[in-house]
Amino acid sequence: MRWSVGLEAQGDRQVTHDEIVELADAVAPHGGIASGIGTDRYGAQIVVVAETREQALERGTATFRAAAATAGLPEFPIVRAEAVSEAEDDMAWET
Template sequence: MRWSVGIETEGDRVLKREEVVELADAVAPSGGIATGIGSNRYGAQLIVLAGTREEAIETATSEFEKAVAKAGLPVFPIVRVEAINEEEDE
């Protein structure tokens, strides 16, 4: 089943446009979008395949962490995670 998972972090500094663009590029292969320009929070919405909400969150979190590393962003604590499947979205 397809899941849309939103993950948001919060840290101690404001992110620049270029940093969030790098994150957007890194999550794009997962059908993702990134947020956080001009904020002390950054995040992404990713599309993953999983059987359960827990698996979707685990998969998306792993992909998000890889994208954060690829984008060269500081690792901030995750403060929000939401997952919705395609059936719930209808």
């Protein structure tokens, strides 16, 4: 099952435009987008394949951490993590 996983990390300095562009490039192969220019947070929304929400969060977190490292971002603590399955997203659109 496909999951949309959203994560944010927060730290002690502002994230630059160039860093978020690098993060966006790193998450793009995972259907991802990045955010956080000019704030003390950086985040991404990515797509993973997993059987359960817990597995989706684990895979999403690993992908997010790897993308942040590729972008040269510091390993700030994750302050938000959520996962929505394709089925849940479809149901939300039906109501």
